[in-house]
Amino acid sequence: MRASDEVPVAEKLVYPESKQEAVRETLFGVEVADPWRWLEDEEAPEVKAWTGAQDALARGYLAKMAGRDVLAKRFGELYYIDSVSAPSRRGDRFFYSRRHADREKAISYWRAEGGPERVLLDPNTMGGEGENVSLGAVVPSWDGRRVAYKVQVNNADEATLYVMDVDTGEISKGDTIEGAKYSYPQWTPTNDGFYYVWLPTDPSIPTAERPGYAEIRYHKLGTDPRRDPVVHERLNNPKAFLGVDLSRDGRWLMAYVWHGWRASDIYIRDLTSGDASWKPFVVGVDAQFSVMPWKEHFYIVTNDGAPKQRVFKAPAGEPDRGAWREIIPESPDAVLDNVSILGDHLVLTTLRNAYGELLIHDLDGKLVRQAELPAIGAIYGVTGDPEDDTMYFSYNALTIPYRIYKTSVSQGGATVWASVDVDVDPDPYKVEQVWYTSRDGTRVSMFVVTHKDAPRDGSTPFLMYGYGGFSVNMKPYFRAGVFPWLEAGGGYALPNLRGGGEYGEEWHRAGMLTQKQNVFDDFIAAAEHLIAEGYTSSERLAIRGGSNGGLLVGAAGTQRPDLFGAGVCAAPLLDMVRYHLFGSGKTWIPEYGSADDEEQFKALLAYSPYHNVKPGETYPPFLMLSPEHDDRVDPLHARKMVAALQSATDGGGPILLRVEKDAGHGGADRVRQYVEEGADVYAFLMHHFGMTPR
Numbered sequence: 001m002r003a004s005d006e007v008p009v010a011e012k013l014v015y016p017e018s019k020q021e022a023v024r025e026t027l028f029g030v031e032v033a034d035p036w037r038w039l040e041d042e043e044a045p046e047v048k049a050w051t052g053a054q055d056a057l058a059r060g061y062l063a064k065m066a067g068r069d070v071l072a073k074r075f076g077e078l079y080y081i082d083s084v085s086a087p088s089r090r091g092d093r094f095f096y097s098r099r100h101a102d103r104e105k106a107i108s109y110w111r112a113e114g115g116p117e118r119v120l121l122d123p124n125t126m127g128g129e130g131e132n133v134s135l136g137a138v139v140p141s142w143d144g145r146r147v148a149y150k151v152q153v154n155n156a157d158e159a160t161l162y163v164m165d166v167d168t169g170e171i172s173k174g175d176t177i178e179g180a181k182y183s184y185p186q187w188t189p190t191n192d193g194f195y196y197v198w199l200p201t202d203p204s205i206p207t208a209e210r211p212g213y214a215e216i217r218y219h220k221l222g223t224d225p226r227r228d229p230v231v232h233e234r235l236n237n238p239k240a241f242l243g244v245d246l247s248r249d250g251r252w253l254m255a256y257v258w259h260g261w262r263a264s265d266i267y268i269r270d271l272t273s274g275d276a277s278w279k280p281f282v283v284g285v286d287a288q289f290s291v292m293p294w295k296e297h298f299y300i301v302t303n304d305g306a307p308k309q310r311v312f313k314a315p316a317g318e319p320d321r322g323a324w325r326e327i328i329p330e331s332p333d334a335v336l337d338n339v340s341i342l343g344d345h346l347v348l349t350t351l352r353n354a355y356g357e358l359l360i361h362d363l364d365g366k367l368v369r370q371a372e373l374p375a376i377g378a379i380y381g382v383t384g385d386p387e388d389d390t391m392y393f394s395y396n397a398l399t400i401p402y403r404i405y406k407t408s409v410s411q412g413g414a415t416v417w418a419s420v421d422v423d424v425d426p427d428p429y430k431v432e433q434v435w436y437t438s439r440d441g442t443r444v445s446m447f448v449v450t451h452k453d454a455p456r457d458g459s460t461p462f463l464m465y466g467y468g469g470f471s472v473n474m475k476p477y478f479r480a481g482v483f484p485w486l487e488a489g490g491g492y493a494l495p496n497l498r499g500g501g502e503y504g505e506e507w508h509r510a511g512m513l514t515q516k517q518n519v520f521d522d523f524i525a526a527a528e529h530l531i532a533e534g535y536t537s538s539e540r541l542a543i544r545g546g547s548n549g550g551l552l553v554g555a556a557g558t559q560r561p562d563l564f565g566a567g568v569c570a571a572p573l574l575d576m577v578r579y580h581l582f583g584s585g586k587t588w589i590p591e592y593g594s595a596d597d598e599e600q601f602k603a604l605l606a607y608s609p610y611h612n613v614k615p616g617e618t619y620p621p622f623l624m625l626s627p628e629h630d631d632r633v634d635p636l637h638a639r640k641m642v643a644a645l646q647s648a649t650d651g652g653g654p655i656l657l658r659v660e661k662d663a664g665h666g667g668a669d670r671v672r673q674y675v676e677e678g679a680d681v682y683a684f685l686m687h688h689f690g691m692t693p694r
Helices: 045-063 068-079 207-213 480-487 505-509 517-532 548-559 585-592 598-607 636-648 671-689
Strands: 024-027 030-033 088-090 093-099 107-112 118-121 133-140 146-153 160-165 193-198 215-220 230-232 240-246 252-259 263-270 279-282 289-294 297-302 310-315 325-328 335-342 345-352 355-361 367-370 378-385 388-397 400-408 412-419 429-437 443-451 462-465 491-495 541-546 566-570 622-627 655-660
Touching: 030 598, 045 636, 045 655, 045 671, 068 480, 068 671, 088 378, 093 133, 107 133, 118 133, 118 146, 193 240, 207 240, 207 585, 215 240, 252 289, 263 289, 289 335, 297 335, 310 335, 335 378, 345 378, 429 517, 443 480, 443 517, 462 517, 480 491, 480 671, 491 517, 517 541, 517 548, 517 598, 541 548, 541 671, 548 566, 566 671, 622 636, 622 671, 636 655, 655 671
Parallel strands: 355 378, 462 491, 462 541, 541 566, 566 622, 622 655
Antiparallel strands: 024 030, 088 093, 093 107, 107 118, 133 146, 146 160, 193 215, 215 230, 240 252, 252 263, 263 279, 289 297, 297 310, 310 325, 335 345, 345 355, 355 367, 378 388, 388 400, 400 412, 429 443, 443 491
């Protein structure tokens, strides 16, 4: 018996009508049914009406959950807090963001060294009445006198780039650039212009083809952006990304062509040579490369021949790999996560069994020091300057909130520069790292958080979160939103699934393309391990994930509906036969494959959650979270899957679709929306598991 049967809802849900149409197509000799294809057209009046009715049903159901108001109050305590980011220094100025307990959005600040704090950009006051304006990247010039920044409506990916004078706060109207979705401006050392990636906004270009139209352009301040010179033409390949970087001294311009999340080509231009042509630096190698020019040398980070990555040093601009000298070899048991040049040193963050370490090397690769950290945790936001000995980094752990440390690169001696005061008590909980065996015999690690006195008799409600893709690392990072669950007696699990990068590129590739099923097997095996070891039971185990993690939840829930008591699926991909035709889908073909290829089509169809919903099956309760303005993963996936599950489920459920207004793929950016979503999600889970919030 499911927990949802034990705690019945007072009224039986009546779902909005979801008509089925006889839509079928034959691919490689296989007939594929798609009865809810009509839900792909979000502009159709009937689709809008259906979506609105589903959202109203979900919100009405969730509003009646016992304990929801208590949860909303608790989430308000956790999310309305004061915090600050690590600063970036440009010239004699520091730039950082600060969240205030009485504001909905974080504010960008600056201050001169020794001077007072001043507001730079406040998204709480930007935009017109009723308009939700979000602040994207904020990139100061090297002298700190100007900033280029991105504005995104409803926290969507689409963006417009602006330039502001820091001293006066005046926005330069003549320097406004539309089509800044993929832009991260690279300022010149003279601070009078920047290179950027531009994407046309022409509505006649099909959405799925737009990434192939990206160009690298140069903008000189005070000139018409519409006439910005193109320095690298478009690729005409929507499956690849184009990026740009500029060396600190302004000599070396680098164009990156990323082929998914597995390989990159690099082309270079010496801007002092007078030669405007691009020279191939490393091209056609099935591996990732990145280059950091510094003091007449290139420092090259790559996983070519080294799945956990290594570092080379070469004369600047030298493409002959025979002249490259390996200065930091691949570690046998730690993955190189990030490399920066700060304080005339190489600063490395690594992952050892998926948790973070921080190491300082000299420019010839010799280890100078390893930073001492208080516990197994995660490192984020290493900031500083190649010429400045002061460095900052952020550290946190599963039950320890963020702390920002300030340190001398050359001397060490880190001190806490800032810490986040969150109303949580970590003492009652213990954090373990456990290992389990997946279906094919692969050993997989998982972080587990429980109350120190939690019994191992299967009675503890558990929430398992996963991702498993795109080489994304699931680090043991602090999530304030998990604490209401822990405080109500729940446990939390975070498995390091294949498809991620926690154990190197081989780990990533073992969970992509035709091997994607390994990811779902790892997730299912994690659930089975928690159950076998007495942490929880199937009827008390919930799963949650977003985006690629939403695909994970959808696949696990359709393959093993008997194994889970509830699921929360956010901004998901779920129709894997047609995903590449919408949003940014073609950019993910190198990761997932495409239904245009016979072998890949068979693998995609075999696990595609939408196509594997079985009529008459008993599915656990599912809450689908869909951002209204998601321009990365089209919300059609959530709509079609909800219709399929509602039609199929026999005695299970409920199956709910909650639409987040004024939100993009990353969700909303107002604190009150975080609070409302958190209250809804955990009220939903606690109701079905018979839990009472603190």
